[in-house]
Amino acid sequence: MSEIRTVGVCGAGTMGSGIAIVAARAGYRVVLYDTHEESLERARRQTEGFFGKSVERGKLTREQADAALAASSSTSFLADLAECDIVIEAVFENLEVKRALFGQLDEICPDRTIFASNTSTLSITEIASGCGREDRVVGMHFCLPAQLMKLVEMSPGLNTSEDTFKAAWAFCEAMGQRPVKTKDTPGFVLNYFLVPFNNDVIRLIEAGVAEPADVDRAIKAGLGYKMGPCELLDLIGLDTQVLLCEAFYGVTHDPRCAAPPLLKRMVAAGHLGRKSGRGFFTYDRDAMYGG
Amino acid sequence: MVRYVIVDTGASRSFPGPHPFLERASADGTVTVLLGAGAVAAYRPDPSKAAILVELGTECLGEATGENAGLEGSNTVGFARFRLGDGDPSDLVELVRQPATDPASVEVARAILEEAGLQVSVCSDFAGRILDRLIRPYYNEALTRLDEGLASAADMDLTVKLGLGYPEGPIELLERTGLHHHHDVTKALFETYGTRHYAPARRAVVAKRRAEREAGE
Ligand SMILES: NC(=O)c1ccc[n+]([C@@H]2O[C@H](COP(=O)([O-])OP(=O)(O)OC[C@H]3O[C@@H](n4cnc5c(N)ncnc54)[C@H](O)[C@@H]3O)[C@@H](O)[C@H]2O)c1
Numbered sequence: 275m276s277e278i279r280t281v282g283v284c285g286a287g288t289m290g291s292g293i294a295i296v297a298a299r300a301g302y303r304v305v306l307y308d309t310h311e312e313s314l315e316r317a318r319r320q321t322e323g324f325f326g327k328s329v330e331r332g333k334l335t336r337e338q339a340d341a342a343l344a345a346s347s348s349t350s351f352l353a354d355l356a357e358c359d360i361v362i363e364a365v366f367e368n369l370e371v372k373r374a375l376f377g378q379l380d381e382i383c384p385d386r387t388i389f390a391s392n393t394s395t396l397s398i399t400e401i402a403s404g405c406g407r408e409d410r411v412v413g414m415h416f417c418l419p420a421q422l423m424k425l426v427e428m429s430p431g432l433n434t435s436e437d438t439f440k441a442a443w444a445f446c447e448a449m450g451q452r453p454v455k456t457k458d459t460p461g462f463v464l465n466y467f468l469v470p471f472n473n474d475v476i477r478l479i480e481a482g483v484a485e486p487a488d489v490d491r492a493i494k495a496g497l498g499y500k501m502g503p504c505e506l507l508d509l510i511g512l513d514t515q516v517l518l519c520e521a522f523y524g525v526t527h528d529p530r531c532a533a534p535p536l537l538k539r540m541v542a543a544g545h546l547g548r549k550s551g552r553g554f555f556t557y558d559r560d561a562m563y564g565g
Numbered sequence: 566m567v568r569y570v571i572v573d574t575g576a577s578r579s580f581p582g583p584h585p586f587l588e589r590a591s592a593d594g595t596v597t598v599l600l601g602a603g604a605v606a607a608y609r610p611d612p613s614k615a616a617i618l619v620e621l622g623t624e625c626l627g628e629a630t631g632e633n634a635g636l637e638g639s640n641t642v643g644f645a646r647f648r649l650g651d652g653d654p655s656d657l658v659e660l661v662r663q664p665a666t667d668p669a670s671v672e673v674a675r676a677i678l679e680e681a682g683l684q685v686s687v688c689s690d691f692a693g694r695i696l697d698r699l700i701r702p703y704y705n706e707a708l709t710r711l712d713e714g715l716a717s718a719a720d721m722d723l724t725v726k727l728g729l730g731y732p733e734g735p736i737e738l739l740e741r742t743g744l745h746h747h748h749d750v751t752k753a754l755f756e757t758y759g760t761r762h763y764a765p766a767r768r769a770v771v772a773k774r775r776a777e778r779e780a781g782e
Contacts, residue, residue: 466706468729475699493695499730
């Protein structure tokens with residue numbers, strides 16, 4: 275396989291903008307693509323802000339940050355991804371959207387280009403199906419926030435060639451990330467454990483076993499976790515948890531994955547977590563997490 | 566400071582070694598703490614006390630105090646310091662109350678535990694309380710998925726440490742603290758809840774049977 279120099283990232287949302295930072299910081303040329311100009315504009319601002327902070331904190335020199343910024347470009351034209359050696363998609367979590375995108379990219383990109391998907395819940399094999407290069411599609415699941423978290427869960431689809439998987443793995447390491455190999459099954463490792471666990475927490479609260487603050491204290495003091503599950507759910511967003519439940523339950527039919535009634539009631543009441551100022555706990559609306 | 570008397574009923578899972586909570590006990594006081602494996606059996610009601618604390622294993626508090634159609638509750642609370650198998654006890658104490666438990670008794674119990682440097686989470690009288698109820702299905706899934714080849718044990722452990730910030734992965738943690746203990750706790754939970762997520766995972770069953778055979782030899 276030829277060397278990876280230019281990286282395409284599709285979707286300039288929460289994950290895509292972070293993944294683009296990871297690649298640019300590691301010295302790759304990065305083209306960030308989104309259909310929405312506003313998403314691209316926000317990503318540009320956030321990227322500049324992030325690299326500025328990295329310099330202030332001494333994590334990058336001014337020259338390194340400038341080089342990373344100079345190597346980053348963004349576009350709303352898919353054709354601008356024609357030179358990419360790998361394209362990582364982080365568009366909406368929707369099978370049809372992702373499949374359509376890979377189908378279009380297959381016509382634009384050279385044969386050597388690897389397609390990677392950052393999906394959290396969909397099957398890599400299904401996303402690859404019919405795209406025209408099923409052997410060159412791989413799962414690359416970054417963690418939120420991608421620009422800070424090292425872990426990447428990597429999964430081959432049923433038709434992924436060994437060469438593709440190896441090349442993507444080496445690229446992941448070259449970006450300074452820590453890949454782990456998982457099977458192409460719903461949620462890989464992280465979400466497979468986390469989504470039902472968080473549902474169990476919600477059901478326990480609904481059953482009146484304990485209050486959210488008591489649950490979080492128990493988990494932190496008893497197990498040494500840095501964050502309690504209620505705090506974490508408020509950060510993920512309770513509406514996002516519902517979407518994750520729907521995706522998981524649809525595939526697994528595991529009752530632990532079904533959205534608990536309390537979760538649905540909270541979402542209906544507008545208690546979405548930090549983003550709405552209230553979830554299991556209440557928040558000052560303007561406070562940014564980790565700020 | 567509230568004075569409390571400790572009654573020793575056998576080996577204690579919560580306090581297997583020296584601890585300020587033991588050192589701070591008195592010869593007399595308004596609070597009684599039944600400590601050890603025999604605490605539930607040794608329990609006798611005494612309304613003259615500000616609080617009675619009963620150490621619990623996998624039992625419910627109701628097994629000691631009795632229950633009354635959802636109206637149960639008295640000056641008695643259950644407690645267990647959270648601990649995984651042979652691992653050291655954590656600083657977390659789950660304090661168990663019943664529907665009509667006197668709030669003042671809960672607060673007295675909380676105070677003497679916190680004064681000894683422990684953290685307290687209050688919960689209702691359910692099997693597995695908070696922590697075992699939440700983490701055992703997760704451990705069972707991890708063991709099952711290891712069998713099914715989702716990822717290697719090392720990769721699974723690393724994934725939750727890097728991705729979720731957990732101090733230890735599920736497989737290494739169960740290996741360290743004794744898989745056969747996981748079997749015992751899940752078996753007790755399964756008896757109450759009956760859902761497959763609490764059924765002891767194959768690897769835990771194997772570990773338990775081996776432990777039993779070794780003990781018998
Ligand atoms: N948010 C997380 O915690 C997280 C973590 C890991 C993986 N993921 C996965 O990453 C992906 C993106 O999630 P996100 O949270 O960044 O979403 P997001 O909504 O923040 O961003 C999605 C972006 O994709 C753009 N987009 C949608 N369809 C497009 C298309 N056809 N072509 C180009 N751009 C398109 C949107 O305009 C938007 O800017 C999803 O697959 C999600 O499951 C999310």
